[in-house]
Amino acid sequence: MEVIQAPLKMQQRAEGWRRKGKVIAFVPTMGYFHEGHLSLMREGRRKGDILVVSIFVNPTQFAPGEDFERYPRDMERDLKMAEGVGADVVFAPEREDMYPPGFQTFVEVQEVTQHLCGLFRPGHFRGVTTVVAKLFNIVKPHIALFGQKDYQQLVTIRRMVKDLNMDVEIVGMPTVREEDGLAASSRNIYLSPQERERALSLYRSLLWAQEAFSRGERSGRRLMEGVREILQREGIREIDYVKVCDLETLEDIEGEIEGGALVALAAKVGKARLIDNIILKEGEVGKDHA
C-alpha cells in the first residue's frame, strides 16, 4: 500500500490507472476509522480494480466553534486498517496541500442543504461538496462510496454529481452499528459510559418509528412527535432536530407519508453531536401495506 500526500502525484497516479482501463473505487474519509469506514472500503475493494482511501480532516466543513481541533486522529492505526482491507493507496494530504494561500473557490448545493444539519452547521455542506469535488478531481474515481448514516451528505453529493455532470457513480452503504445499536461514528469516542448509555435512545427512538410505520402509522407529524417524546423521556435534552422528510428533497413531511420517508435526528450528548436516521419504505418494512 502506498501513502501519497501530494495532490498532483495522486492525480498522476490516477490518470495512469485510467489509461490502463482500471476501475478506481474511492472512499473519502476524515480518518479515525471504525467499522462503518471498513464496510465502505470492503465494498470499494469488491467493486474496483484499484481502491483509494483518502484521510483528510477537512477544515472547511467545520463551522467556527465546532470540533475541528479536537476531532480524533490516529494516522498510524488508520494506515494499518486500510492496509488490512486491501487499499492500494491512502491519499493523506495536509491542509496546505488542499487549501494553499489564495484559495477562494467553493461548490455549493443550494436546496437539499437547507434542511436538517444544514440549518445547524452553517457552511458545513459547502465545505463537504467543495472538498469532495476536489478529491474527485484528484483521485478520478469511477465509483465513490459514502455511508447512509450521513444521509444528507449522501443526497447532497448525489445532487452535486448530477448537477455538475461528474462522471462518478455514487454508492450509498447502510449504516453500520455497534453491538448495542449505536451508529458507528468517530465522534462516539467523546462519550462517557453514562452518556453512551443515554445515546442508545437515539436508535431506539428510530426503531420505534419503524415499528409504528410498519403497523400502519403514516402521519409524518405523529412519527416525529413520537420520536421526540422518546428522546426527551430518556434524558436527551439538546435535540437539534427530529424530522420526517422526503428521501430526495429532504423537505418536511408533516402530513401523509407516501411511498417512503426518512426519519432523521441530531442531538448533543455530552460533548458529542450525534446524528442518526432510518429509512421508512412501504413494502420493505411494512410488508402488509405494500
Added chain:
Amino acid sequence: MEVIQAPLKMQQRAEGWRRKGKVIAFVPTMGYFHEGHLSLMREGRRKGDILVVSIFVNPTQFAPGEDFERYPRDMERDLKMAEGVGADVVFAPEREDMYPPGFQTFVEVQEVTQHLCGLFRPGHFRGVTTVVAKLFNIVKPHIALFGQKDYQQLVTIRRMVKDLNMDVEIVGMPTVREEDGLAASSRNIYLSPQERERALSLYRSLLWAQEAFSRGERSGRRLMEGVREILQREGIREIDYVKVCDLETLEDIEGEIEGGALVALAAKVGKARLIDNIILKEGEVGKDHA
C-alpha cells in the same frame, strides 16, 4: 464533424478518446462565431488530437435584464465555420440538457470576481464557472482555450481550475481585433455604423495607456484618468469602469505599477455593452525600462 446534443453521449465519446490516449482540446463558446473564436479553434486544432467546440448560450451567466434573449445565434453558420477549421465535434446542448428541473449546484470563485465586471453583472461569473465546470466534466479536455479579451473570465477560470484541482491546462489567447481595431465580439452586431465609430475610442484609449506606460508613466491612477478622459472626450458616456489593476488578483493599482498591470474597461455604446483591455508589462512594451 459530429454534432452532439446529449451531455451523456458527449461524455462517453470523451471517455473513449481518453482511453485511447488521445489529447482533447476544447473551446467553449456561446456561438455566433467571429475571428476570436476561430483563433481559439485553430490553436486547439494544433494542440489536440481531438478538437471539441461547444455552443451554448448559457442562461445562468446573464443577469436579469441583460441580453440573454436577444444574444445573436446562427447555428447553421457556426457549424460550417467549426467544420472549416477542422473541429471533430460540436457539442450543442439545449437549456434543459444542461439545467434540468431540480438543478441547484453552483461553483463560485469568491475574490477575483469581486472586481471589474463582477461588480456590474451580479451572478455572471458564478454562471460562467458553473457552466465551465459542467462542460469540463462532460468534454473531459486536456486543454481548454479562452480569449484574453474576457480577461477576468480567464483569471477566474484559472483560479477555479487550480482551486478545485481540475486536470485541465488553460490556454489564454490574445484578443483578436477587427481591421479598425475594435475587439472581435459577438455583441458588435448590436452597433450602428455611428456607434461603431464611437466604439473605436475604447481601443484607442488603451493604446494611449500602452504608449504612456512605454514612455515611463507608472502611476495607476494617472493612466486610469487618462483613459477615462479619452473616452469621455470621444463621446462614450455610459462607462461602467476604467481600471488599472493587478494581473492576477485584479485589485486596483492606484499607486506605482511594478512589473505589470491590466488596463480594463467596460462601457455601453448604444445597446451593446463592450469590454476591452490591454496588458502592460515592463520589458515587453517599454523595453527601455526593463
